[in-house]
Amino acid sequence: MRVTKYIITSPESDILPSDIAMKIYGSRHDVNVKETCFGVIVNGEEPVINELVKEIRDLDPSGIFIKDRGFPPGDPRRCRGRRGGGARPGYYMIESESKALPAISRALASEKADAKKAAPAPAKKGPLSAEKLEEIIKSEFS
Amino acid sequence: MAKVIVYPPTSMILSDLVERMGHQALVVPGEVRKKVTALGIDSPPLNVTPEEPKKGLRWAAVDVPSGVRGRMALIGPMIEEADAGIIMRGSGCLTGCSGCNRTNELVRLLIKTKGIPVLEVNYPSEEAEARALVRQVREFLEGLK
Numbered sequence: 175m176r177v178t179k180y181i182i183t184s185p186e187s188d189i190l191p192s193d194i195a196m197k198i199y200g201s202r203h204d205v206n207v208k209e210t211c212f213g214v215i216v217n218g219e220e221p222v223i224n225e226l227v228k229e230i231r232d233l234d235p236s237g238i239f240i241k242d243r244g245f246p247p248g249d250p251r252r253c254r255g256r257r258g259g260g261a262r263p264g265y266y267m268i269e270s271e272s273k274a275l276p277a278i279s280r281a282l283a284s285e286k287a288d289a290k291k292a293a294p295a296p297a298k299k300g301p302l303s304a305e306k307l308e309e310i311i312k313s314e315f316s
Numbered sequence: 317m318a319k320v321i322v323y324p325p326t327s328m329i330l331s332d333l334v335e336r337m338g339h340q341a342l343v344v345p346g347e348v349r350k351k352v353t354a355l356g357i358d359s360p361p362l363n364v365t366p367e368e369p370k371k372g373l374r375w376a377a378v379d380v381p382s383g384v385r386g387r388m389a390l391i392g393p394m395i396e397e398a399d400a401g402i403i404m405r406g407s408g409c410l411t412g413c414s415g416c417n418r419t420n421e422l423v424r425l426l427i428k429t430k431g432i433p434v435l436e437v438n439y440p441s442e443e444a445e446a447r448a449l450v451r452q453v454r455e456f457l458e459g460l461k
Contacts, residue, residue, distance in 0.1 A: 176353065177349065178349070180328070182328065231336075239328055239329070239332040240331075240332050240335060241328040241331055241332065241343075241345070242331065242341075242343050242345040242346055242349075243345050243349075244344070244345040244346070244347070244348025244349040244351070244352055245348070245349075245352055246352075246353070249352070251352070263411060263412050264326065264411070264412060266409055266411045267324070267326050267327075267328070267409055267410075267411055267412070267414075268328060269409075270407075270408045270409030271327065271328045271329050271409070273408075274329060274439070274440050274441075274446065275329075277440055277442065277443050277445075277446035278329055278440065278446050278449070278450065280443065280446070281443075281446040281447040281449070281450040281451075282450055284447065285447075285450055285451070285454065
């Protein structure tokens with residue numbers, strides 16, 4: 175089944191919609207791309223789009239947001255070029271929510287930083303001591 | 317992976333957070349896609365046909381306006397499918413399928429009375445609220461199977 179997704183960049187992100195579009199053009203995926211002022215619209219087979227979306231999110235994990243879209247890009251029922259201008263109906267919701275995106279983006283980044291700090295340091299690997307080996311053997315065969 | 321219905325059902329922030337944390341967000345565009353890409357659909361732009369208000373009778377009475385019943389034909393099946401729900405209060409913009417306040421009241425009621433885990437959060441207006449929102453959503457989603 176073909177699906178369509180919005181890839182929306184936070185206004186504070188260093189990634190531009192054109193960067194995302196260029197990455198998709200350079201990828202091996204067979205998808206349709208439409209660049210917009212707030213991000214890009216991609217359309218293609220569901221597994222391909224899901225894989226592509228993961229790759230794109232890695233460009234800026236806390237600054238790129240993904241949203242589902244029902245209509246394919248350029249659909250005459252939604253495309254403003256065919257409807258005589260004006261924003262397409264779903265744009266108002268994106269415009270409204272994009273005001274909160276910088277704060278959400280910073281919150282996601284700080285959560286990630288906190289999780290890194292809280293993660294225990296990996297145990298140092300070293301030679302197994304004779305006492306420890308004896309303990310293991312005892313517990314295995316007792 | 318749990319199926320999580322979000323309110324507003326077109327929310328980019330909530331659907332992204334749900335998908336980001338490994339769950340499936342139930343959102344209206346998914347239902348709209350079935351209406352606009354299925355073969356044999358009525359000629360555009362009639363993607364909602366007189367059949368939808370009839371389907372909406374499952375969730376709303378016959379004397380309820382057809383606009384509410386038509387919207388419920390899209391949102392009702394998602395509520396039935398949901399394993400959990402996230403409701404964001406005070407969303408600044410509700411348009412399209414979310415633009416009807418009576419439908420929104422019914423949707424929130426059905427989500428709350430379904431007996432599934434529900435998280436209610438406020439729309440963030442500042443940095444601290446955004447942090448609280450992300451933390452609450454993460455903790456809620458981590459608690460789902």
